[in-house]
Amino acid sequence: MTTSEPLEGAALDAAVKRNAIVLTAATAFGGSMMPIAVAFGGLAGVYLLGPDKSLATVPVTALTLGSAVATIPAAILMARIGRRAGLVxxxxxxxxxxxxTALAIVAGSFWLFAAASILIGASAAFGQQYRFAAVDAGTEMxxxxxxxxxxxxGILAxxxxxxxxILTRDLFSPIPFAGAYASIAVLAVVGALIVSRVRDLVPPRPRGSSHDxxxxxxxxxRQPRFIAAVLCGMASYAMMSLVMTAAPIAMVGxxxxxxxxxxxxxxxxxxxFAPSYFTGRLIExxxxxxIxxxxxxxLCACSVVAIAGITLAHFWIALVLLGIGWNFGFVGATAMLTETYRPEERGRVQGLNDFLIFAMSALASFFxxxxxxxxxxxxxxxxxFPTVALALAALALASLARGTIARPSP
Structure with a gap:
């Protein structure tokens, strides 16, 4: 439902909380697509290609490329037609x-599989807007x-x-993985039904409007704070993508x-996603x-553990640390970004931020x-290690410059 008159104070914060609950449920299902595609993207690539592993992660790269390409259009579309319609x-x-992707695996077509993965990534770009939809309005807390x-x-996802x-992987046995990718379509449908309950708290901008x-x-x-937020977000996401994409292939190998x-x-x-229950309070x-x-x-600790050994424990501990490091780095960077734009600028800035992050992540997953x-x-x-050092340097320079703007009151 949409609102015909603006909300203020406690009523607005209550609406923000309700939206957050709906978006959380939508994330549980719609957000499940990417874990499936990432977990089996490289392995399905190996299955379709054979012994040559150098191109096996191209489908995972295609996922991230799809997200990168769709981020700016997703942000613009939602600015035009509203969050609810855009997310659906x-x-x-x-x-x-x-x-x-399921049909491509059944047909044995690697390149169709990779091309179709772009669509899953594009849908994930709209899903990334969930976090921005949660902070469209309300008090800082x-x-x-x-x-x-x-x-x-994402915990449920x-x-x-x-x-x-795992349950659907062999649904089309003896062809592996096709069932898992078919389940992505079902999860996307469920996510759409849930997110249709989101309430637009910021009116969409009329088509052709250039006002404000x-x-x-x-x-x-050019704001140092913007540069630091984007670089920290890029480093967190790209390094997570790099290690996560390689991990399943390395484990099987x-x-x-x-x-x-x-x-x-x-x-x-x-x-x-588990730390997200308290990341907001830690930021406060x-x-x-x-943070x-x-x-x-x-993230650096993750790599230290990963380099130390190749047992199941080493891989799993490294992947857990990778997830926690991504959460703190990415959520913190997202919160930093909100300091650098005004309400009327949010669509363009959020779209640019996500485009840069996913473009770098696409490169990381390819390499x-x-x-x-x-x-x-x-x-x-x-x-x-050098990537983290670069992000920390940008953050230090931004802190010295104190180049932030005050966020106007909603």
Whole structure:
């Protein structure tokens, strides 16, 4: 439902909380698509390609590329037609992608599989807008807690996605993986039905309207705080994508089973979203910078564990640390970003932010295949350290410059 008159004060915060609950439930199902596609994308690529692993992660790269390409259109579309309509429409490519990837595996077509994966990634880009929909309005405390609650919906997605994949993987036996990808279409439908209950708290901008568009993007992008937020978000997401994409292939290559790999991704996704129950409160208490720094350092700890050994315990502990580090780094960076734009600028800035993050993540997932098929698992994890150092440097410079703007009251 939409609102015909603006809400204020406690009523607005109550509406923000209700939206957060709906978005959390939608995340549990719609957000399950990506864990399935990531857990089995590289393995299905190996199945379709044979012994050459260098291109096996191209389908996972296609997922991230689809997200990168769709981020700005998703943000613009929602600014035009509202959150609810935009989020429902965003499930359509997920439904089509699930059907087409399943058909591609049955047909034995690697490149159709990779192309159809782009659609799943595009749908995920709309899903990434859930976190922005949670912070469209309300007080600072209400927004922080809503953001944490929506991100915590990924806990359910972490259980629903991998378990659905394991249960349906052999649905079209003897052809593996096709059933898991067919389940993506079903999950996308359920997510769309749930998200249709979201309430638009910010009126959509009329088509062709140029009134109150805010500052030019270049002006916004020159803010040190914006640069730091984007770089920290890129580092958190890209390094997570790099290690996560390579992990299932590395695990199977080290003698572990496909189910070990799927459960490893499940533990990883749980670790990505479980901290969200208290990340918002940690940000309130310790500040955005401290949480981002903690996340980046935990990413480094993940790589230390991964380099230390190749047992099941090493892989699973590393993947758990990878998830926690991503959560603190990414959620903290998202909260930082909200300081750099005004309400009328949110669609363009959020779209640009997600485009940059997913474009870098697409590159990371592609090079995961190149590295795992060449230098190996240690090389994958070694890249994390200089990337984190760059993000920390940007954050330090932004803190010195104190280049933030005050967020106007909703």
């Amino acid at each position: 429409l965003g499930a359509v490519p997920g439904i089509l992608g699930g059907v087409l 209400a927004r922080s807690r809503a953001l944490g609650l929506v991100m915590a919906g 972490a259980v629903i996605g991998p378990q659905a994949a 568009r805010g500052r030019p993007l270049l002006v916004i992008m 080290c003698g572990l089973t496909q189910d070990d790999a799927a459960l490893g991704i499940q533990w990883h996704v749980l670790a990505m 208490r310790f500040g955005k910078n401290a 981002v720094i903690a996340g980046l350092l935990i 995961a295949g190149v590295l795992i098929g060449g230098p190996g698992w240690i090389a994958v994890n070694s890249i994390v």
